[in-house]
Amino acid sequence: xxxxxxxxxxxxxxxxxxxxxxxxxxxxxxxxxxxxxxxxxxxxxxxxxxxxxxxxxxxxxxxxxxxxxxxxxxxxxxxxxxxxxxxxxxxxxxxxxxxxxxxxxxxxxxxxxxxxxxxxxxxxxxxxxxxxxxxxxxxxxxxxxxxxxxxxxxxxxxxxxxxxxxxxxxxxxxxxxxxxxxxxxxxxxxxxxxxxxxxxxxxxxxxxxxxxx
Amino acid sequence: xxxxxxxxxxxxxxxxxxxxxxxxxxxxxxxxxxxxxxxxxxxxxxxxxxxxxxxxxxxxxxxxxxxxxxxxxxxxxxxxxxxxxxxxxxxxxxxxxxxxxxxxxxxxxxxxxxxxxxxxxxxxxxxxxxxxxxxxxxxxxxxxxxxxxxxxxxxxxxxxxxxxxxxxxxxxxxxxxxxxxxxxxxxxxxxxxxxxxxxxxxxxxxxxxxxxxxxxxxxxxxxxx
Numbered sequence: 001x002x003x004x005x006x007x008x009x010x011x012x013x014x015x016x017x018x019x020x021x022x023x024x025x026x027x028x029x030x031x032x033x034x035x036x037x038x039x040x041x042x043x044x045x046x047x048x049x050x051x052x053x054x055x056x057x058x059x060x061x062x063x064x065x066x067x068x069x070x071x072x073x074x075x076x077x078x079x080x081x082x083x084x085x086x087x088x089x090x091x092x093x094x095x096x097x098x099x100x101x102x103x104x105x106x107x108x109x110x111x112x113x114x115x116x117x118x119x120x121x122x123x124x125x126x127x128x129x130x131x132x133x134x135x136x137x138x139x140x141x142x143x144x145x146x147x148x149x150x151x152x153x154x155x156x157x158x159x160x161x162x163x164x165x166x167x168x169x170x171x172x173x174x175x176x177x178x179x180x181x182x183x184x185x186x187x188x189x190x191x192x193x194x195x196x197x198x199x200x201x202x203x204x205x206x207x208x209x210x211x212x213x
Numbered sequence: 214x215x216x217x218x219x220x221x222x223x224x225x226x227x228x229x230x231x232x233x234x235x236x237x238x239x240x241x242x243x244x245x246x247x248x249x250x251x252x253x254x255x256x257x258x259x260x261x262x263x264x265x266x267x268x269x270x271x272x273x274x275x276x277x278x279x280x281x282x283x284x285x286x287x288x289x290x291x292x293x294x295x296x297x298x299x300x301x302x303x304x305x306x307x308x309x310x311x312x313x314x315x316x317x318x319x320x321x322x323x324x325x326x327x328x329x330x331x332x333x334x335x336x337x338x339x340x341x342x343x344x345x346x347x348x349x350x351x352x353x354x355x356x357x358x359x360x361x362x363x364x365x366x367x368x369x370x371x372x373x374x375x376x377x378x379x380x381x382x383x384x385x386x387x388x389x390x391x392x393x394x395x396x397x398x399x400x401x402x403x404x405x406x407x408x409x410x411x412x413x414x415x416x417x418x419x420x421x422x423x424x425x426x427x428x429x430x431x432x433x434x435x436x437x438x
Contacts, residue, residue, distance in 0.1 A: 028259040029256070029257070029259075154380075154381060157381065157388065164388065168391070168394075171402070175402045178409070186413070189420055190416075193421070197424055197427055201431060204435060
């Protein structure tokens with residue numbers, strides 16, 4: 001993503017080709033109502049891919065929680081991509097124009113949720129660029145394609161890692177709840193039984209009115 | 214993989230290299246994520262970093278209108294940042310700055326938290342800042358690697374790909390380990406639930422038996438039975 005609008009040196013084209021987008025970070029934000037992230041897409045036709053996973057804060061009511069919505073807005077203000085009510089999904093679209101794209105996560109319920117997301121902008125120089133500059137080696141296109149393929153593997157890995165983290169969270173919470181509820185159940189048993197005994201003893205005690213002789 | 218290309222003293226390829234380096238050194242226009250921050254609010258971004266991985270971060274306040282990036286930044290638009298490790302150690306702290314950067318090598322594996330907050334302002338303004346946080350392969354300073362080894366662009370790119378592939382492999386191993394851990398956890402929970410089922414039955418029966426025995430002795434004492 002270099003500044004290739006400067007004087008057209010071969011190096012410019014070469015560097016531009018080989019510097020095809022390098023974003024590779026999965027970040028997490030806590031979404032209470034709406035959180036927006038802006039990402040710059042340099043060229044029209046670039047493939048913007050990414051994924052997001054909701055790592056639940058409040059798992060108890062996860063069956064009621066519909067998930068969060070993602071809306072992608074282009075620099076012109078049009079909605080490019082929408083996902084509603086998901087707890088994690090992948091997305092991919094071709095950018096209709098270059099500029100600043102807005103990715104907004106919206107949480108319909110008040111409970112804050114942590115969202116782990118990853119956005120990648122990929123650019124592969126096409127035949128048109130090749131034809132324009134005869135010094136542009138086709139091998140650079142292949143290298144860019146290879147780089148994009150590796151990026152998609154990395155993206156998939158980040159998605160799997162985030163989902164694994166969420167599953168682990170759920171499992172540990174389940175384990176804790178099982179132990180807690182079982183202990184509470186035992187205590188309830190013993191309390192009920194003790195109450196029963198006390199009640200029956202009281203029924204037969206001399207202090208009660210109809211037992212007094 | 215760094216190889217010295219024979220005949221690289223030809224002026225054309227030197228020009229090529231020079232221009233390429235110049236472009237790489239030029240600050241990339243927008244490889245960062247842009248966030249909005251209302252004055253008085255906090256925004257926290259977390260990232261999971263492995264042990265011994267390098268992490269670099271750059272942040273700067275930008276003008277609110279993306280169509281005029283060179284507009285004058287008001288002095289009041291300042292942010293503060295604190296980067297904390299998973300165990301709570303503060304890795305970086307900056308107060309009321311317009312730009313900054315940090316770098317550290319992760320000694321603890323886990324979620325590193327970067328919290329931004331904007332000081333209170335009347336009337337409330339929205340500060341837009343760009344934050345570029347990289348760790349692992351993308352944190353490596355590739356231009357200096359290229360300069361040191363005097364490699365050409367293609368070799369540098371292939372080197373980057375090689376590092377990425379190694380990273381992917383390590384990540385696969387890590388995921389496999391985590392999956393195995395989770396499987397063990399599930400198996401243990403499963404056996405624990407089975408054990409707890411039997412324990413519940415035992416407790417039920419013993420409590421009922423205890424009750425019966427106690428009431429029996431009680432009634433026998435009272436000479437009702």
